[in-house]
Amino acid sequence: MDRFKHAFANGKAFVSYSVVGQDGLAHSKKCVLALIKAGVSILEIGVPFSDPVADGPVIQKAMQDALKRDTNIFDVLKLISEIRESSDIPIVLFTYYNPILNADCKDIYAKIAAAGVDAILIVDLPLEEADEHQTNCNRVAIKPIYLVSPVTPEPRIKQIAAQNGAFIYYVCRKGTTGIKSDLPKDLAEKIQQIKQITSIPVIAGFGIANKTTAKAVLEHADGFVVGSLLVKTIQAGASPNELARIAKSVDPR
Structure with a gap:
């Protein structure tokens, strides 16, 4: 079953991002389940990492808090498998490459798939170096x-589109993640170029x-991501x- 096709067939997508373990694993699970009930379409589940160069202060702190609790990729996969027991929502594993490379197991990709992950985004792995990953x-x-x-x-x-990904993640501004109040003026033009x-x-x-x-994003894109908030x-x-309640307050669909 292609869970992404089902999600997009139902209309525009609301993608939520979570850092597993930032306030403890049990609380993370409750929060993810609450987001599903709030109506999000796709889950992005973040693996804590010590040097999250693409992320701003809010997510950096969350990852530091999770690492202080010794949260690792296997804890993340366990939580995903528990979520999968009660939900068919598409799940994206959002990670840096280091936790994948340093995973102490024979086949981390098989474990990722077995947990119920549908897609993986390795934020610091350029396409030119992704042959083995692909x-x-x-x-x-x-x-x-x-x-x-x-x-x-x-x-x-065009090269990225040829990889047959679940979706294209459009980073709508230069710099790191964070809470902003406006959108870049070239958003519509850039998304139209991709389309x-x-x-x-x-997804923007x-x-x-x-x-x-x-x-405003949904006027041009197929979905939007809310993370730092x-x-x-x-x-x-x-x-x-x-x-x-906060998630519902952001959702314009």
Whole structure:
């Protein structure tokens, strides 16, 4: 079953991002389940890493908090397998390459697939160095996801589109993740450029944190990602129910 096709067939997608273990594994599970009940379409589940260069201060702190609790990739996969017991929601494993390379097991990709992961986004792995990763994804039937930014040239977009990913993740601004109040002026033009090249869904992320911005994104993209806002809400001590309320408040669909 292609869970992504089902998700996009139901309309525009709301993708939530979570850092597993930032407030303990049990709390992470409750928060993810609350997000599912709140109506998110796709889960991005983040693996804690000590040097998250693509992330801003909010997510960096969440990862540090998770690492202080000794959270590792196997804890993340265990949580995903528990979520999968009660939900068919598409799940993206969002990670840096180091936790994959340093995983102490014979076949980490097989374990990722067995946990119920549908796709994997390795944020610091460029396409030019991804042959082995791509081969492993194909072997265990996990879809790859690659990033496209405002400065990605058209030939590279075509190369990324040819990888048959679950969707294209459009990083709608330069810099790191974080909470922003506006959108870049070239958003529509850049997403249209991608859509002229491929029919693969385009999801926009980095900085989306309110309903107005999310609605503007959905005028052009197939979905939007909310990350830092949700992570910060958990950092502030919100309950899973409060997290769900915040998620609903951003959703313009």
